[in-house]
Amino acid sequence: MAPKLVAGSLILSACDKPPTFAHEPLNSGSAPVRMQRLLLWLPPNDDFIDGKYITAEFVRLLTPFGIVVEAGRASSVELYRGTEQSEIVQRFNPTYTLEIDVARGSSGNSPSLLVRAALYRGGGSKPLEKFHHHAQSKDPRRFVQQIVESLKAGGYL
Numbered sequence: 744m745a746p747k748l749v750a751g752s753l754i755l756s757a758c759d760k761p762p763t764f765a766h767e768p769l770n771s772g773s774a775p776v777r778m779q780r781l782l783l784w785l786p787p788n789d790d791f792i793d794g795k796y797i798t799a800e801f802v803r804l805l806t807p808f809g810i811v812v813e814a815g816r817a818s819s820v821e822l823y824r825g826t827e828q829s830e831i832v833q834r835f836n837p838t839y840t841l842e843i844d845v846a847r848g849s850s851g852n853s854p855s856l857l858v859r860a861a862l863y864r865g866g867g868s869k870p871l872e873k874f875h876h877h878a879q880s881k882d883p884r885r886f887v888q889q890i891v892e893s894l895k896a897g898g899y900l
Contacts, residue, residue, distance in 0.1 A: 782837035832866035
């Protein structure tokens with residue numbers, strides 16, 4: 744299994760005001776397979792975002808579509824995500840994996856977060872969609888809702 748990379752870090756400056764939410768479809772030209780099982784791959788700790796809350800939000804929003812959600816967590820020294828994910832991928836057999844990562848930045852004098860996510864087919868290594876959310880708080884509710892809306896619009900749900 745090839746290594747997986749989440750979108751590279753963005754450098755934020757006081758002059759740059761990134762959009763609150765950005766969605767970057769990396770469509771391969773083929774129609775997406777309907778999502779049945781989603782593996783959420785979360786950051787190693789809850790310092791910046793609450794993984795249990797994010798998981799609960801995805802479960803709440805995707806259950807009406809008949810989608811089962813399971814979460815896993817990266818280790819703090821993760822070098823190769825495929826190795827860490829292999830056990831859960833073999834057991835759960837996700838149709839898609841959504842890897843979520845957090846980059847710290849600042850915008851002016853107030854602290855801010857940049858939350859990034861990349862969607863992969865099953866245990867694949869090529870991202871199909873990328874999402875970015877710039878926030879002034881740890882509440883990821885809107886980010887989760889926007890990802891689900893984008894997945895619905897893209898034909899995944």
